[in-house]
Amino acid sequence: MEGQTVVTPRTATTRWKKIRVRLIHTRDHICHHCGAPLNPDAKRGEPGSIEIDHLIPYAQRPDLAHDPNNLVLSCRPCNLSKGARTLDQPYQPPTHMLPLPTSRAW
Ligand SMILES: [Zn+2]
Numbered sequence: 389m390e391g392q393t394v395v396t397p398r399t400a401t402t403r404w405k406k407i408r409v410r411l412i413h414t415r416d417h418i419c420h421h422c423g424a425p426l427n428p429d430a431k432r433g434e435p436g437s438i439e440i441d442h443l444i445p446y447a448q449r450p451d452l453a454h455d456p457n458n459l460v461l462s463c464r465p466c467n468l469s470k471g472a473r474t475l476d477q478p479y480q481p482p483t484h485m486l487p488l489p490t491s492r493a494w
Contacts (some may be wrong), residue, residue, distance in 0.1 A: 407459070
């Protein structure tokens with residue numbers, strides 16, 4: 389492998405692994421989006437496996453990539469469908485996440 393640049397995925401870093409472990413230890417093992425039960429022992433891709441989801445996508449706020457307030461536990465189907473949706477439709481974070489709520493005409 390020498391002479392070849394190995395691209396390390398964001399989620400393979402030691403820092404990310406620590407955050408993931410801490411989240412799984414401190415959060416309820418249910419999907420933030422659909423409430424499905426999650427299995428902390430399931431391997432990635434197995435039924436019930438836990439995915440860590442960014443409420444505000446990394447593409448929008450890379451500075452929040454490791455912020456626990458921006459991270460939730462998610463089942464794989466929700467994480468995948470959300471990822472696809474955000475391609476053409478920016479995710480709207482919950483109002484309590486916004487530093488300055490913008491006024492809206494309801
Ligand atoms: Zn889900």
